[in-house]
Amino acid sequence: xxxxxxxxxxxxxxxxxxxxxxxxxxxxxxxxxxxxxxxxxxxxxxxxxxxxxxxxxxxxxxxxxxxxxxxxxxxxxxxxxxxxxxxxxxxxxxxxxxxxxxxxxxxxxxxxxxxxxxxxxxxxxxxxxxxxxxxxxxxxxxxxxxxxxxxxxxxxxxxxxxxxxxxxxxxxxxxxxxxxxxxxxxxxxxxxxxxxxxxxxxxxxxxxxxxxxxxxxxxxxxxxxxxxxxxxxxxxxxxxxxxxxxxxxxxxxxxxxxxxxxxxxxxxxxxxxxxxxxxxxxxxxxxxxxxxxxxxxxxxxxxxxxxxxxxxxxxxxxxxxxxxxxxxxxxxxxxxxxxxxxxxxxxxxxxxxxxxxxxxxxxxxxxxxxxxxxxxxxxxxxxxxxxxxxxxxxxxxxxxxxxxxxxxxxxxxxxxxxxxxxxxxxxxxxxxxxxxxxxxxxxxxxxxxxxxxxxxxxxxxxxxxxxxxxxxxxxxxxxxxxxx
Numbered sequence: 283x284x285x286x287x288x289x290x291x292x293x294x295x296x297x298x299x300x301x302x303x304x305x306x307x308x309x310x311x312x313x314x315x316x317x318x319x320x321x322x323x324x325x326x327x328x329x330x331x332x333x334x335x336x337x338x339x340x341x342x343x344x345x346x347x348x349x350x351x352x353x354x355x356x357x358x359x360x361x362x363x364x365x366x367x368x369x370x371x372x373x374x375x376x377x378x379x380x381x382x383x384x385x386x387x388x389x390x391x392x393x394x395x396x397x398x399x400x401x402x403x404x405x406x407x408x409x410x411x412x413x414x415x416x417x418x419x420x421x422x423x424x425x426x427x428x429x430x431x432x433x434x435x436x437x438x439x440x441x442x443x444x445x446x447x448x449x450x451x452x453x454x455x456x457x458x459x460x461x462x463x464x465x466x467x468x469x470x471x472x473x474x475x476x477x478x479x480x481x482x483x484x485x486x487x488x489x490x491x492x493x494x495x496x497x498x499x500x501x502x503x504x505x506x507x508x509x510x511x512x513x514x515x516x517x518x519x520x521x522x523x524x525x526x527x528x529x530x531x532x533x534x535x536x537x538x539x540x541x542x543x544x545x546x547x548x549x550x551x552x553x554x555x556x557x558x559x560x561x562x563x564x565x566x567x568x569x570x571x572x573x574x575x576x577x578x579x580x581x582x583x584x585x586x587x588x589x590x591x592x593x594x595x596x597x598x599x600x601x602x603x604x605x606x607x608x609x610x611x612x613x614x615x616x617x618x619x620x621x622x623x624x625x626x627x628x629x630x631x632x633x634x635x636x637x638x639x640x641x642x643x644x645x646x647x648x649x650x651x652x653x654x655x656x657x658x659x660x661x662x663x664x665x666x667x668x669x670x671x672x673x674x675x676x677x678x679x680x681x682x683x684x685x686x687x688x689x690x691x692x693x694x695x696x697x698x699x700x701x702x703x704x705x706x707x708x709x710x711x712x713x714x715x716x717x718x719x720x721x722x723x724x725x726x727x728x729x730x731x732x733x734x735x736x737x738x739x740x741x742x743x744x745x746x747x748x749x750x751x752x753x754x755x756x757x758x759x760x761x762x763x764x765x766x
Contacts, residue, residue, distance in 0.1 A: 295483070296476040303472030304465070311461040318457060322450045323408070327417055330367075330445045331406060334421050337361050342423045342438045355439035366446035371439040374401070374422065381440050389444045390416050400440060408447070415447040486514040490521055502529040560587050593723075599653075600707070600723055603730045610647045610734060617642045617674050617685055624655045625672075634659055638674035644685040644757045650731040651755075654739070657724040658689040658751050666691025666749060679754055684737065687753040695743035704741040705729040728753075 341357050355371025362369035368388050372381040380398050385391040390409045399405045400420030409416050422440040489506055496504040504525060506518045564584035602608045618640045625631045655672075662670045670691045677686035696704060703709050708722035725741075732739040737755035744750045 295480040296473065299476035299479065300469065300473050303476075304469050307465045307468040307472075311465055315454075315458065315461060319454055322453060323447065326445070326447055326450050327406065327408075330417055330419060330443065331404065334362060334419050334441070334443055335404065338421055338423050338441065351439050355441070358439065358441045362441065362443050366448070367443060369441060369443045371441045374438070374440050383442050388418075388442060389414075389446065390418050392418070392420065392442055396420055397440075397442075400442070415451050417445040417447055419443040419445070483514075486518065490518065493521065493525075497525055497528070502532055564588075597723070599727050600730075603727075603734075608730070608734055610650070612645050613648055614643055615646050615648050615651065616640075617644055617687075620648060620651055621655055621672060621674060621687070624652045625659065627652075628656060628660070630659055630663060633663055633668075633670060635669060635671045636673075637671065639676075642674065642676060642685060644755060646685075646735055646755055647731075650734065654728045654731050654753060655687065655689075657728040658687075658753065661724060661751075662689050662691040662693075662749065666693035668692055676757070677754060679738075682756055684754050684756045687755075688750065689753075690744055690750045691748045693748050695747050696741060696749050701741055701743070705739065 337358060341354050341361070351373055355373070358371050359369045370383045370387040372383050374381050380394045380401070382392055382394055382397050390411050396405065396407070396418070397420060401422055403424060404419070404421040406417060406419045409418050420440070420442050423438050486506075486509070493504045493506045502525065505522050508515050508518045508522070561584075564580070564587045567580045568584035599608075618636075618638055621636060621638070622631070625634055625636070659670070659672060668691075670689070672687065672689050674685060674687040677684055700709065705725050705728075707726045709725075729739045732753055732755065735755045737753065739754075740752045742750050742752070
């Protein structure tokens with residue numbers, strides 16, 4: 283089950299797609315709200331101003347009869363008042379004072395500045411009082427006819443009107459809610475479309491990722507189906523071409539490696555029979571020439587022939603590991619007896635100090651354990667210095683019970699640059715050892731045998747100098763593994 287990653291490509295693409303859609307939706311909603319608000323308020327404002335203007339034109343004649351200001355003001359208040367509207371007419375005096383109506387007659391108080399501007403004609407402004415919007419209108423008819431004897435008697439009144447914009451505000455709130463719902467639906471739709479779109483985009487990417495992992499795991503025949511003609515299709519085609527080239531190269535390399543291994547194995551097997559005869563004959567020649575003054579060359583030939591025979595045996599053993607033909611023949615082995623037998627068979631009993639419990643048993647292949655111990659002890663004796671010690675005992679690693687064998691010498695130890703490659707084939711630490719007489723395959727064979735048992739073989743330098751090789755083998759093996 284794949285865990286959702288909030289930093290994944292799909293999440294980032296969906297977030298970017300949704301953010302763009304949300305920005306576009308909010309921008310469109312904001313523009314729509316501003317335009318609609320302007321239209322609605324302009325319409326309400328024009329309706330009120332038109333009514334005030336027409337009412338004034340209807341009730342205020344160009345030549346006002348004397349003492350008609352009060353009656354005309356009452357008619358104006360009656361005609362301009364109504365649901366959501368209040369009107370008040372104020373008598374205008376010509377002594378320079380500004381007529382301001384009492385605040386209790388209107389929903390919005392009128393300032394002197396507003397009244398002063400209203401004396402020049404019609405003025406208006408939108409005002410919010412106690413959270414409610416209103417339109418305040420002030421108007422006075424100019425250009426009327428009067429006389430110098432009685433000007434005030436012939437002056438028309440000034441009218442002030444407040445119109446409530448609550449209905450328009452409610453409509454705008456409803457429109458805002460509709461826009462919010464529309465934006466939410468648009469956001470959900472954008473998120474759904476983003477998920478669908480990213481799914482279509484990332485499906486080929488996931489197929490490419492799975493194919494790349496399979497190719498990395500060695501499935502060289504892996505290919506990706508090419509769909510469409512876009513950039514992802516080009517990428518799939520490039521991947522397929524790369525996989526084909528890699529398959530050809532790896533196949534050729536494997537064939538060359540297999541041929542090389544077969545060649546080494548065949549040559550080693552072909553050399554084994556004549557070398558066996560040569561070893562026997564050179565041994566006899568060396569024995570016969572031992573008492574002669576010029577018997578040195580015969581001994582040299584015999585020694586080099588034995589060394590060549592050892593190299594061939596090691597190559598045959600390595601070829602078995604490479605071919606996967608090496609098998610275990612497991613038995614319950616007393617570790618102390620096995621170590622003692624290995625050292626005694628090679629005459630190393632007095633040269634190696636052994637320390638360990640006598641009743642330690644392990645289920646291992648006796649022959650391969652003998653090869654491992656002989657290689658480690660022989661390496662310490664040939665390339666190290668005295669004292670050489672071998673310690674063994676029970677050890678547990680990763681919860682598994684096993685046997686640990688440690689071989690240490692008193693030599694200069696391994697150089698740091700050779701510790702990582704000590705078990706590679708044909709590696710010899712000639713610069714750090716006094717002699718180099720082996721085949722360069724002994725430690726490799728020991729490592730392969732340890733791995734075949736399911737164990738480990740490690741190389742290190744001791745705290746006081748000298749090389750230290752640590753072998754760990756499981757003391758018991760699963761019956762299914764033994765059967766396999």
